[in-house]
Amino acid sequence: MSSNQTRRSLLKNFALGAAAAIVPAVPFAAKNEINKKLKLKGNINHSVCRWTYSFLSLDELCNAVKKIGFNAIDLVGPKDWTVLKTHGVFSSMCNGAEISLTEGWNNKQYHSTLIKNYAAHIELVTKAGYKNLICFSGNRNGMDDETGLKNSVDGLKQILALAEKKGVIIQMELLNSKVNHKDYMCDRSKWGVELCKRLGSQNFKLLYDIYHMQIDEGDVIRTIKDNHEYFGHYHTAGVPGRHEINDTQELYYPAIMRAIKETGFKNFVAQEFIPTGENKMASLKEAIKICDV
Numbered sequence: 001m002s003s004n005q006t007r008r009s010l011l012k013n014f015a016l017g018a019a020a021a022i023v024p025a026v027p028f029a030a031k032n033e034i035n036k037k038l039k040l041k042g043n044i045n046h047s048v049c050r051w052t053y054s055f056l057s058l059d060e061l062c063n064a065v066k067k068i069g070f071n072a073i074d075l076v077g078p079k080d081w082t083v084l085k086t087h088g089v090f091s092s093m094c095n096g097a098e099i100s101l102t103e104g105w106n107n108k109q110y111h112s113t114l115i116k117n118y119a120a121h122i123e124l125v126t127k128a129g130y131k132n133l134i135c136f137s138g139n140r141n142g143m144d145d146e147t148g149l150k151n152s153v154d155g156l157k158q159i160l161a162l163a164e165k166k167g168v169i170i171q172m173e174l175l176n177s178k179v180n181h182k183d184y185m186c187d188r189s190k191w192g193v194e195l196c197k198r199l200g201s202q203n204f205k206l207l208y209d210i211y212h213m214q215i216d217e218g219d220v221i222r223t224i225k226d227n228h229e230y231f232g233h234y235h236t237a238g239v240p241g242r243h244e245i246n247d248t249q250e251l252y253y254p255a256i257m258r259a260i261k262e263t264g265f266k267n268f269v270a271q272e273f274i275p276t277g278e279n280k281m282a283s284l285k286e287a288i289k290i291c292d293v
Helices: 005-022 028-035 058-068 078-087 108-128 145-166 189-199 210-216 220-230 253-262 280-291
Strands: 045-049 072-076 090-094 132-135 169-173 204-209 231-236 268-271
Touching: 045 090, 045 280, 058 072, 058 078, 058 280, 072 078, 072 268, 078 090, 078 108, 090 108, 090 268, 108 132, 108 145, 145 169, 145 189, 145 204, 169 231, 189 204, 189 220, 204 210, 204 220, 210 220, 210 231, 220 231, 220 253, 253 280, 268 280
Parallel strands: 045 072, 045 268, 072 090, 090 132, 132 169, 169 204, 204 231, 231 268
Antiparallel strands: none
């Protein structure tokens, strides 16, 4: 997500290639294909994470996603919702209430700040007509899993009544601790699912990041089928490298997406890969097409 320093540092690599990403040197026939809006099947609600395309202005990204054929963007906070609304684009996963990825609900010292932040943002999300608000477990810092679970339950229970009243779903993201987010506590589905069970609320779900969970535990399709009731949102990216989700990587997204569809999932699947192709918007369009099962 955009507050993560690792993600921010990666964005610097886009600067030199931004112009080529927007106006690629491709044959005329290929340009026509790129510019043609996709005819989506309507089974999957598509989105894209703002930070992975931040070499574009938010206005440009809104125009780009609508040109491809969908109308949602993940990880946009309240200060930018006016831009989304101007373009008729939905904020599919709101952010801005968190302190950071490393300072989260598993540590009681952050509870007072988080409770204040999330109470305010739940009101903002509701007023804007959105429903999903991201959160994070935080790092272990020597803490055992059971203590982290108990602390998270104690803190999150203090905002869930409001979330339920307002129809907002708080979603904790599963992140890998092997490559990208060392020491992050919610790095396995088992831990996250147990947190969901202890909270016992339909307004608390897990954001199942397919890229992250392939790295830390694998067995993606079985995990989705067995635990889909606890997953409220999905993120994609290729493994290894976090790049395009085409045949350059090890995950086969058509099968994963079919598994998601078969669970009856109706929320959003957001692309969160870092594009490396010469035409970065073509990479996004290809990913939406791959995932549109």
